[in-house]
Amino acid sequence: MNDIDLLNEHGPDASPLSEEAWRSARTKLASEISPPARSRRWGLMPRIAVIGLAGVAAVAATVAVLPEKHPDRERPPTVTAQGTKGSPGPIRLVAATAPQYPFSLPGFDEVSYTADPGGPVMGIFGPSLGENGPNNTVVLVPLPEKPSGSSRGEREIDVDGRPGKIESFRDGQTGEIAAVQLNWERKPGQWVTIVGNGTRATEDEVLRLARSVVDEPRRLNFKVTLGLAPDGWVLGGFKGDDKAVSIISYQDPGTDRELHVVWYGTPPEDAGWEGLEAESRVTVNKRPAKLIRTTQNWIVVGSLPDGASYQLMAPRDFTTKQVVDLAGSIRIH
Incomplete structure (x- = not known):
């Protein structure tokens, strides 16, 4: 999967x-x-x-x-928090604290x-x-x-x-x-x-x-948190107490856009990406990572100092710099 x-x-x-x-x-x-x-x-x-x-x-x-x-x-x-779905606004990253x-x-x-x-x-x-x-x-x-x-x-x-x-x-x-x-x-x-x-x-x-x-x-019992988040976005959901997989998500209340960070205790096998368009090597916090572009998302695959791995998934209307900056803000909680 x-x-x-x-x-x-x-x-x-x-x-x-x-x-x-x-x-x-x-x-x-x-x-x-x-x-x-x-x-x-x-x-x-x-x-x-x-x-x-x-x-x-x-x-x-x-x-x-x-x-x-x-x-x-x-x-x-x-x-639930209700939001009016509308046209996406510009993305601006701001400092974020753990919910x-x-x-x-x-x-x-x-x-x-x-x-x-x-x-x-x-x-x-x-x-x-x-x-x-x-x-x-x-x-x-x-x-x-x-x-x-x-x-x-x-x-x-x-x-x-x-x-x-x-x-x-x-x-x-x-x-x-x-x-x-x-x-x-x-x-x-x-x-x-x-x-x-x-x-x-x-x-x-x-x-x-x-x-x-x-x-x-x-x-809260998250495995990882983000030091940056899109301005105005809110916590969209989380699963934080599993020893194998942990997920934290943010969403834009005004649109259907979502941002996900998946933490893995053991790096998963590379199963391929649906709609893959391009893949390149990047450096995140002085560690090698992969930047993947699909038809709908940006994905960053990288590792953390404790040996765990992460995959960050963001909408395509983010810039490559914003996606890499978000990945660089991932912190062990």
């Missing part, structure tokens, strides 16, 4: 999952989970990662965030992260595994703006003088409340979603947790 195939299958722009695929993902996740010893606590992300980047958000939403759909109740809408997650929840030792393509980073706070699989998790999501729309099951609520909406969701099989979701304005202009699952699925517990949220930026 070459890297275009890899991104098509597992990357942020992979095809949406069907209901059958969602069920398969849940089954696969459950098969990967063996009941942990009582003295050990597991994080959710290492188990979810076996499904691949395209399924991470789906599994987090299906297993960790909310129960199966109730016949009379729909799951809350997926939280971070902004919050902490006191009392939780385990936390993992995931993100929908173009959406905010979701924090999944544990303990995340029990005898029946992922449960009792708390999902905390910073929203880019005030959520729009409403559902018939939600009601307005006051959270320490701030407006919010709260809703309970029942398990489709048992009829018991399996999740409680609160959207509220934590600070002026700062909207946040928090979801309590399992034993934490009560309004009192979710409100208690909401009041305990702390502003504390947390490092």
